[in-house]
Amino acid sequence: MTDGSVAIGATVRAGVADLGPSVRACWGAVLAAVLISALSQVLPPAARGLAGPLALAASIIAWGALYRRAFGRAPGLAGLRWGLDEWRLLGAHALVAVIFIVVGAVLLTVVGAIALGVARANAPDFDATSAQAWRLALAHSGPGAIVAGAAPLLGLALLAWLAARLSLTAPATVAQGRVQVLSAFPLTRGVVIPILISGLVLAAPAAGLAAISSLIGRWAGPGLKLPLALLSAIFAYGYLAPVWTGALVHIYRRRATPAASLSRDV
Numbered sequence: 001m002t003d004g005s006v007a008i009g010a011t012v013r014a015g016v017a018d019l020g021p022s023v024r025a026c027w028g029a030v031l032a033a034v035l036i037s038a039l040s041q042v043l044p045p046a047a048r049g050l051a052g053p054l055a056l057a058a059s060i061i062a063w064g065a066l067y068r069r070a071f072g073r074a075p076g077l078a079g080l081r082w083g084l085d086e087w088r089l090l091g092a093h094a095l096v097a098v099i100f101i102v103v104g105a106v107l108l109t110v111v112g113a114i115a116l117g118v119a120r121a122n123a124p125d126f127d128a129t130s131a132q133a134w135r136l137a138l139a140h141s142g143p144g145a146i147v148a149g150a151a152p153l154l155g156l157a158l159l160a161w162l163a164a165r166l167s168l169t170a171p172a173t174v175a176q177g178r179v180q181v182l183s184a185f186p187l188t189r190g191v192v193i194p195i196l197i198s199g200l201v202l203a204a205p206a207a208g209l210a211a212i213s214s215l216i217g218r219w220a221g222p223g224l225k226l227p228l229a230l231l232s233a234i235f236a237y238g239y240l241a242p243v244w245t246g247a248l249v250h251i252y253r254r255r256a257t258p259a260a261s262l263s264r265d266v
Contacts, residue, residue, distance in 0.1 A: 006191040006254055011198040011247045018246025022066055023238060028078025029065030030237050033058040037233035042226050060086050060093070062237045066245040067174040085174050092173045095181045096166055103162060107155040114151045164192040164199075171245075171252040187255040198247055206240045 023030055040054035064086040065079030073085060168187045172180035188195060213228045 006194045006251050008194050008197050008201070011194060011250055012201050014250035015198070015202050015243035015245075015247030018070070018249075019239065019242045022069060022242035022245065025069045025075065026062075026065040026079030026242075028080035029061050029076070030079070030241075032080055033062035033237040033241075034230070034233040036061070037236065038226070038229040041229035041232070056090075056093070058233075058237070059241075060090050062241050063170055063245070064089055064174075066242055067170060067249070070171070070245060070249045071175050073174065084177075088173050088177070088179050089170055091179045092169050092181055095179070096169055099166070099181070100159070100162070104159065107158065111151045111155050160196060161192055164188060164195040167195055167199075167248060168252050168255070171248050172256075175252065175256070187252065191251065191255065195251065199244065202243050202247060203240060206235050209235050 036054050036058040040051045040058065043051055043054075061080070061082070064082070065076065067073075067089070068085055069075060069079060074081070074083065076083070165185055165188045166181065168184045169181050172184035172187065210232065213232055216224065216228065
């Protein structure tokens with residue numbers, strides 16, 4: 001039992017310290033995730049519909065192996081297997097996706113209504129189908145433009161808060177052997193800021209690489225698409241996934257209590 005406090009420095013260190021052991025123990029799953037993810041990014045136009053399912057499969061294979069290793073569950077062949085934990089993670093991801101779709105749809109409606117109200121207040125004959133009309137109406141709306149511009153930022157902030165509140169879904173699901181979504185929600189109460197800052201610190205190298213890869217891709221054209229896709233997948237599953245898993249497991253172990261473990265499943 002711990003006091004439940006979460007320190008940013010300790011969380012980041014836990015994630016980085018877990019990188020080497022995780023990759024060594026789960027290299028088979030990491031390699032499979034890298035190859036599947038890279039393939040999903042270079043599919044021909046006729047097979048683009050498979051990109052989403054392949055990317056999802058890659059992430060479940062990697063997360064399943066990493067979390068099973070963290071909680072001492074059956075490792076499989078170098079982490080490579082698809083068992084009950086992977087199915088539970090798939091179900092948890094699906095439920096989280098539904099939550100984000102619903103919340104995102106509500107936010108989109110609210111933000112759109114605010115922007116439309118500001119535009120029509122400034123231009124009674126406003127044409128909502130014209131991009132030029134939107135630019136002119138919002139450019140001359142004075143304080144209303146601030147409101148219209150702040151609404152999407154507040155929406156993004158709310159989505160970031162929701163992502164942090166649901167961030168322990170995967171570790172809770174694997175640790176408890178059952179799908180945990182809303183039942184894992186209380187575990188992040190009061191620690192949203194440490195989770196977000198820790199995530200930003202750990203993701204900074206990946207974000208930098210993504211920016212560089214994007215610039216190289218624009219400069220070099222389609223000839224480097226496959227190498228850049230492989231590089232992106234290697235960094236995503238060879239670095240970001242292991243360190244974020246280590247960080248979230250660290251937070252989960254500090255926050256988990258008997259009361260949380262007995263909370264209702266969703």
